[in-house]
Amino acid sequence: xxxxxxxxxxxxxxxxxxxxxxxxFLLMSRTRGFNTHFPPHPEAIxxxxxxxxxxxxxxxxxxxxxxxxxxxxxxxxxxxxxxNAAFGFGLWxxxxxxxxxxxxxxxxxxxxxxxxxxxxxxxxxxxxxxQGGGCCNWAxxxxxxxxxxxxNCNSKLSNMPRPDLGRKRKDRRFVGFLRxxxxxxxxxxxxxxxxx
Numbered sequence: 668x669x670x671x672x673x674x675x676x677x678x679x680x681x682x683x684x685x686x687x688x689x690x691x692f693l694l695m696s697r698t699r700g701f702n703t704h705f706p707p708h709p710e711a712i713x714x715x716x717x718x719x720x721x722x723x724x725x726x727x728x729x730x731x732x733x734x735x736x737x738x739x740x741x742x743x744x745x746x747x748x749x750x751n752a753a754f755g756f757g758l759w760x761x762x763x764x765x766x767x768x769x770x771x772x773x774x775x776x777x778x779x780x781x782x783x784x785x786x787x788x789x790x791x792x793x794x795x796x797x798q799g800g801g802c803c804n805w806a807x808x809x810x811x812x813x814x815x816x817x818x819n820c821n822s823k824l825s826n827m828p829r830p831d832l833g834r835k836r837k838d839r840r841f842v843g844f845l846r847x848x849x850x851x852x853x854x855x856x857x858x859x860x861x862x863x
Contacts, residue, residue: 672753673753674753676751676753676754676757677753677754677756677757678757679754679757680743680746680753680754680755680756680757680758680759680761681757681758681760681761682757682761683739683757683758683761684739684743684757684758684759684760684761684762684765685761685765685848686848687735687736687738687739687762688732688733688735688736688739688762688765689732689765689847689848689851690735691728691729691731691732691735692725692728692729692731692732692831692833692852693844693847693848695728695833696721696724696725696728696832696833697833697834697835701833702833702834702835704717705717705718705721705832705834707834707835707837708834708835708836708837709812709836709837711809711810711811711812711816711818712809712810712829712832713807713808713809713810714789714790714792714793714796714808714809714810714815715793716790716793718789718793718810718832719786719789719790719793721832721833722781722785722786722789722832723781723783723786724833725780725781725830725831725832725833725852726779726781726782726783726786728833729779729780729781729852730769730779732765732769733766733769736762736765736766736769737762739758739759739761739762740758740759740762740763740766742755742758743755743756743757743758743759743760743762744759746758747759780830780831780851780852780853780854781830781852785827788825788827789810789815792808792815792824792825793808796808796817802817802820802822802824803817803819803820803822805819806819806820807819808824810827810829811829812828812829812854812855812856813826813828813829813856814826814827814828815827828854828856829854830852830853830854831847831850831852831853
């Protein structure tokens with residue numbers, strides 16, 4: 668096998684090992700009936716039990732990647748031993764890196780893009796608005812790109828940036844898919860917490 672062919676097979680294996688474990692949150696949340704309760708992307712989303720449930724679903728899809736990653740790891744090891752070694756090594760390196768990345772988030776470092784605490788904060792803000800203890804008499808909190816804002820009085824209720832929530836994007840399918848692959852679902856903006 669020539670050097671160019673070896674590099675090509677390694678790159679192909681690396682790309683497949685990168686993409687396969689991310690399929691649960693890239694594809695499953697974008698099915699036809701999954702987004703009926705939300706406005707189209709990139710509009711702000713009103714806080715509701717559906718939104719809280721969506722954050723928990725995205726969290727579940729994120730961790731399902733830990734199961735899916737064993738497919739490229741297994742195929743990679745088998746391919747190194749009995750098939751194309753360059754392709755298998757690419758699968759194995761990329762899948763192994765994904766597995767290490769997910770495991771390290773359990774012990775420290777960057778938190779996942781969707782967490783239980785995020786869902787809890789969304790529900791607390793929504794409950795305050797419903798019970799009349801919000802920012803104004805007609806509080807209507809919406810989750811915008813850079814935080815949660817009341818659309819009636821323009822009060823900022825939280826600095827929590829919005830991660831990808833699985834809605835279909837307006838840009839073409841390939842561009843949206845590529846953007847999500849690169850961001851891994853994390854918000855594209857980073858908002859520092861205001862000092863008290």
